[in-house]
Amino acid sequence: MAPVTINGLRKRFGTLDVLKGIDIDIANGEFVVLVGPSGCGKSTLLRMLAGLEGISAGEIRIGSRVVNDLAPKDRDIAMVFQNYALYPHMKVADNMGFSLKLRKMPRPNIGVRVDRAAEVLGLQQLLDRYPRQLSGGQRQRVAMGRAIVRAPQVFLFDEPLSNLDAKLRVAMRAEIKALHQKLKTTTVYVTHDQIEAMTMADKIVVMRDGVVEQIGSPLELYDRPANLFVAGFIGSPAMNQIRGKVNGGAFEAADGVRLPLSQIPANSSGRAAVYGARPEHFTLSDNGLPAEVSVVEPTGSETHVMATLGSTPVVCVFRERIRAKPGDTIRIAPVPEFAHLFDADTGRSIRAA
Ligand code: ADP
Numbered sequence: 001m002a003p004v005t006i007n008g009l010r011k012r013f014g015t016l017d018v019l020k021g022i023d024i025d026i027a028n029g030e031f032v033v034l035v036g037p038s039g040c041g042k043s044t045l046l047r048m049l050a051g052l053e054g055i056s057a058g059e060i061r062i063g064s065r066v067v068n069d070l071a072p073k074d075r076d077i078a079m080v081f082q083n084y085a086l087y088p089h090m091k092v093a094d095n096m097g098f099s100l101k102l103r104k105m106p107r108p109n110i111g112v113r114v115d116r117a118a119e120v121l122g123l124q125q126l127l128d129r130y131p132r133q134l135s136g137g138q139r140q141r142v143a144m145g146r147a148i149v150r151a152p153q154v155f156l157f158d159e160p161l162s163n164l165d166a167k168l169r170v171a172m173r174a175e176i177k178a179l180h181q182k183l184k185t186t187t188v189y190v191t192h193d194q195i196e197a198m199t200m201a202d203k204i205v206v207m208r209d210g211v212v213e214q215i216g217s218p219l220e221l222y223d224r225p226a227n228l229f230v231a232g233f234i235g236s237p238a239m240n241q242i243r244g245k246v247n248g249g250a251f252e253a254a255d256g257v258r259l260p261l262s263q264i265p266a267n268s269s270g271r272a273a274v275y276g277a278r279p280e281h282f283t284l285s286d287n288g289l290p291a292e293v294s295v296v297e298p299t300g301s302e303t304h305v306m307a308t309l310g311s312t313p314v315v316c317v318f319r320e321r322i323r324a325k326p327g328d329t330i331r332i333a334p335v336p337e338f339a340h341l342f343d344a345d346t347g348r349s350i351r352a353a
């Protein structure tokens with residue numbers, strides 16, 4: 001285990017600026033998830049941590065060592081990729097022990113490491129099988145086993161679950177999290193899936209276009225997004241965003257609909273802004289605002305309702321079952337304490353002091 005420190009990290013491919021100055025502090029034993037849309041630079045950053053990609057500027061430390069110029073094999077890290085190819089002609093045990101064999105570790109020691117990893121991963125009964133005799137989830141576990149036997153300072157994962165079907169993905173994400181709780185190895189995990197980030201991370205780093213938009217715990221990002229990008233990226237269905245301005249004691253949408261605010265930030269009156277309301281922060285209320293229902297999606301545990309508030313489409317999620325049909329008018333009220341306000345120009349959160 002070791003902390004990882006990333007300082008002013010930049011990457012250029014020719015004239016393309018892919019990482020534009022990244023700073024991230026990762027504590028010893030922390031599970032950090034890098035999340036962001038495809039192409040934002042997540043894999044590049046991970047590959048730079050692994051030493052597979054050069055550094056244009058900045059510094060990476062693993063523990064107290066600057067590793068900028070250290071070869072991958074000397075960094076004491078292990079990486080699990082999306083396309084983890086197992087050796088088809090080797091049994092599970094040999095697949096798992098192969099990297100140790102390459103490092104000339106004595107056979108009995110390899111056996112001990114492989115047995116221990118197999119126990120952690122529940123693979124004891126499968127050590128004599130070939131990859132073709134395994135399910136997708138079991139193969140994924142073997143791929144993780146190959147990383148675990150190395151007992152590295154840091155695990156790096158690049159979208160390791162994206163080739164699995166939805167159900168297996170949910171199961172494996174719980175397994176990886178449980179594994180981290182057992183091994184407590186510092187982990188950097190890349191995904192484009194915000195739910196994976198929310199459910200697995202101690203700390204999430206939201207990236208866009210080669211910059212870090214926000215770093216925080218899953219609930220910090222959910223409850224206090226720093227800007228419109230994070231507000232829209234974290235959470236599903238996404239936060240409703242309504243344009244307008246602060247006017248008097250409330251928010252006035254462009255179409256004149258007035259939405260409540262519990263606190264009015266200083267000097268914000270008249271300021272062009274975006275009102276943010278998460279779908280579950282609308283309640284049904286006789287005193288609420290009229291909204292015309294367009295779609296009703298019952299999921300069983302909750303009901304998702306798409307409706308038009310004034311001229312803005314909004315999504316509401318209700319825990320209760322509602323009878324509304326498309327074309328009906330419901331009355332909805334955002335909970336003012338949970339409302340967000342963002343500057344219309346910069347997209348930055350405006351908070352009452
Ligand atoms: P992500 O993993 O977030 O989807 P990547 O890190 O793979 O994104 O890519 C970030 C950007 O860098 C993309 O625009 C990609 O096309 C570009 N890129 C990645 N690798 C190279 C390379 N070897 N040469 C040139 N451009 C690259």
Ligand code: MG
Pocket residue numbers: 042043044
């Ligand atoms: Mg990638």
